[in-house]
Amino acid sequence: MSRNQDVKNFLTQQRARVDPQQHGFSTQNRRVPGLRREEVAQLAAVSVSWYTWLEQGREINISLAAIQRIGKVLQLSHTEQAYLEALIFGNAHSEASRAELSMEVKAMVDALNPHPAFVRRANMDILYWNRAAQSLIVDWAAMPQEDRNSLKLMFVSDDYRQRIHGWEEAARHTLSAFRANYAASNQAQEFEVVVQDLLARSEDFRNMWHVPDVSKMGAGNKTIIDVDGKVNSFTYTSLQVDNAPGIYLIFYLAREG
Template identity: 60%
Template sequence: MSRNQDVKYFLTRRREAVSPAEYGFATTGRRVKGLRREEVAQLAAVSVSWYTWLEQGRSISISHGALQRIARVLKLSPVEQDYLEDIVLGHRHSPARTSRQLPEEVIAMVDALNPHPAFVRSANMDILYWNEAAKNEIFDWSAVEANDRNSLKLMFINSDYRKIIHDWDTAAKHTISAFRSNYAAGKQTEEFEAVISTLDQQSADFRRMWNYHDVSKIGTGNKAIIGKDGNISRYTYTSLEVENLPGVFVLFYLKTPGS
């Protein structure tokens, strides 16, 4: 999907999600859900034709201020606002292509986090390194081909991985929305597009969820893993970007007491 289409579908879906009543507009006699284009334009103090062209993904002159006003009208979250600016104005940062050769100190740090699970992941969700606890408690990435060691691919097309994810639907939506946010923010898109192409061909669930156009960030959160014995282990996790390695993250898992 092109970035013009991303703009179109993202704005359309967010516009449909806002109730006209929130802004005092009548809710009867409408052919479309949510706000009309002319109502967004009016509330954001831009012309109807300009907003229409923006939503269509046309090449127009766009100011940061106008996008901020539109974001407020559509009640976008900070993450959604960042995503809108990325796909309309361009990338906020340009990380270099992720190196597959990690510094020794990063590897040593991940190993030292045993007995807690930890692993290294790139912005496009390729798994680059993991410690023994992650292998034993989360997933054994060494059991799959190197090209398939990707959290998003595993989530949608690896049956063994899918079985261990408790509340798979929620976890899959969160993973795909974080991937979309990373994709919009970086200039090195080839690695992202290779993942998208594979999943678009192989997973109907991916195609359905990709069209939701949800975005989020992976900073901290919760994870529930179903063990071989059928018991559920619950974790909190933290994701930290490695300094001097833009687009490379260490994820640390801490088991919830009593899990």
């Protein structure tokens, strides 16, 4: 999917969420829910033709201020606004995202044992993990290297899917975080390799990929059934590795009860 198509899908979906009555518009005689293009343009103080061209992905001059006004009209969250801006303007990540992990980062991951911890790129490729992650979450070493990716794991591993409590919600959350990372990165090829592989291999991914939800994967909860059938509930935190943009350390902490 091109970024122009992503912009179109995202803006169209967000327009549909907004109640026209909140802005004083009637809801009568509407074929689809939400704001019309001309209403967004009016509220954001841009021309109707300019906003239409923006949704269509045409080549136009775009200012950050105009995009921020549109975001306000569409009631975008901070994450959604950042995603839209990244789609339109891009947001470069350092080449360090492809660099070898330092010994210090690996030592930190190992030291977090017996708590599961691993390191991954923005495109969710797994770079390193400790013994607890291998035994309690997934044995990355047993998988083909090209499948060592958190998003792929969600959609192509039937075994892992059965071990995730609330798989669909977890899969959508992982996918929305991947999408946000994709928009913020200038390393499109790293993400496209993952997307194209999943489009070819997973019907569920094909159905979910075209829903332009975005979120950050900073922290959350996950329940995983381990290889022995024990139910384990965790909170998790994602931390960006200093001096290595696009590389994150993911730490799991067991929840009591």
